[in-house]
Amino acid sequence: MAEIQRRALMQGAALAALSFTIDGAEVWLSPSQAQAQGAPINVLKPDEVETLEAVGDTLLPGARKAGIANFVDNQLGVAPGDCLLMARIASVRPPFVNFYRAALGAIERSCLSLHGKRFAELAPAAQYDFVDRMRQNKIEGWQGPPGPFVYFLLRHDAVDVAFGTVEGIESLGVPYMPHISPEKRW
């Protein structure tokens, strides 16, 4: 295997890029770039995006800016076999959009019935409290996938976009050291 390089050293800004279509052209962007450039959302509905971003930022401040909604939406639009979401390896059965729709819907319904407001409209302390109770399965009248599982998966999505990319790992002062950097292929 002499021809195999031990390390395809990543030079410059290598980001885990996903394919987005902007103005009819296919471009490769990281979720955070997609968020910043307003890449279109194709699968999730606007209110679902709003909830996902607000819950994401409650779970991990910075998840919205890191592009949680673009990442999830983009991955819900590919075939299950190509999907990179944690839901895939947590044995959720495809289509994964069913899980997200049910989870985000359950959060909205519970917030409306408990607070008369959507999750994104709650004050930060109330958002924190809601997520804390969802984590412990302590939301009365919850209707949807188990709250702790929703917490687990959405939290993972937030961690993925904020700290699972080349940019995210390097932001911790830790070397990424890829053999094959994500950007090379995607």
Added chain:
Amino acid sequence: MATPEKVDVAIVGAGASASVFASVLARAGKKVVMLEQGPDWQNGDLISSEIWGRRLKTVNPAILEGKDRLGYSYNAGWGSGGAATHYFAMFPRLLPSDFNMKSAYGRGLDWPFSYDDLAPYYDRVAQDIGVSGDAKAEERWRPPGQPYPMPPIRSFRHGDVWLKGFEALGIKTARATTAINSQDYKGRPACVYDGWCNAGCPIGALANPSFTYLAEARRHGAEVRPFSTVTRVLTNDKGDRVTGIEYYDREKQRQVQEASIVILAAFVSQNPRILLNSATDKHPQGLANANGLVGRYVMAHTGATIWGMFDEPDIQNYMGVLSAMHWSYDRYGKTARPGVFGSILWHCSPAIKPNDIGGIANSRNDLFGQALVDFIKRGSRQLSRLQAFGEELPNPDNRVVLAGEKDEFGFPLARINHSYDQDAIGVWQQACDEGLQIAKAAGATESWALRAAPPTIHMVGGTAMGRSAADSVANGYGQTHEIPNLWLAGVTLFPTEGAVNPTYTMYAASLRGAEHLAANWNAIAG
């Protein structure tokens, strides 16, 4: 489309065990086709990223039930190399006491062969694929054998931090054995300790099948046919021979592949699923299932997982491999713990990334918000993991059956029921307690055990091998008791699991089975 030409051997799956059979039989001059439901991964697909590495895992094709549902998708492979494309290559052996638990303790099941029968194959696998370890140190716990071809892989501070704790509790350790090159070996380079094993090691430092047995099989003409989902094994009118398999190709068209020998190497839930779905009037309960044992005795390992934060500037926990640096069989005794039965294996410490199942964030699932950000930052240089695999005994009610619901090919889904019994839970709890003592003695400033529920690590069983047709599905080579030219391969054959990762044993057993088949080809293939 024309029916493909008849072959000598059709293997279902192109994973770890399939690769061993394919390599031995192709080298013996047999025409081998491997039908694999997933892609034929190339080195360039093994992108260094926890996120992108998820593409290597299966999309869940099963309905999961029971008190301790299996983490199916995390544990199952998809595509050439199977789960061993993204495995960690930690390579412990079973011990002699694992092979005769029923005879010795009246618990579990006996294997159809002993440790001594398998020992030469363990030694040969080590030479074949490249294993790094200190055999002499390991022989404190097991019978002597050949030295490993390479010295152990190197350790880092985040592994060494635990040694003081082990010592304080009188637990002897040894450097872990891995199928990872500590030196260049057979043209494959030494490991560079970047911790990307979970996403597949594209340089071949880790002995995944694509660099070892599968590469050998291809060199000798074996074909991997990707995106081929096998749904049934076909039999002759009398029902006493298999004639081939039915599968759906990448265009989702039904195909038949005729073969003299069929080997199912499709992992824990899929081997039973295919056998059960192959029922005929001669085999109304499914193939090889006259005794009703197909699908039973599915097992997983519990994992007592202890995390420790060490007050040092940088324990280099981002460096290393995903398997282990140190381990101990000192607490392996089946009856070593009061009131419960079963073995444990201590091991430490994998390289850790911030995200994914084994990542920093997941070590404290209760944290969120700014507390989580702060924790990830601290953990990225100070956190380390200690773990004990715990044994689960075979239980006939932990089983795979066919569900009413079907997939796109009309193939009934597998329904898998799994619950740990009191022994498995008790062993796990006691290991958690001991792990916390180790962490304290090691000087961890904070330590905690993940106690919410025992994880389901590895998966084995479902088509147990044994000595007799009355109490098992296949014999010790993998040949089904019922149909001589229908074979099974892989961890699905394990009657018990000990407390060790299964692949070294599975490779050794597959090599033994494949060579038996090659040596007795005419009698078996007819």
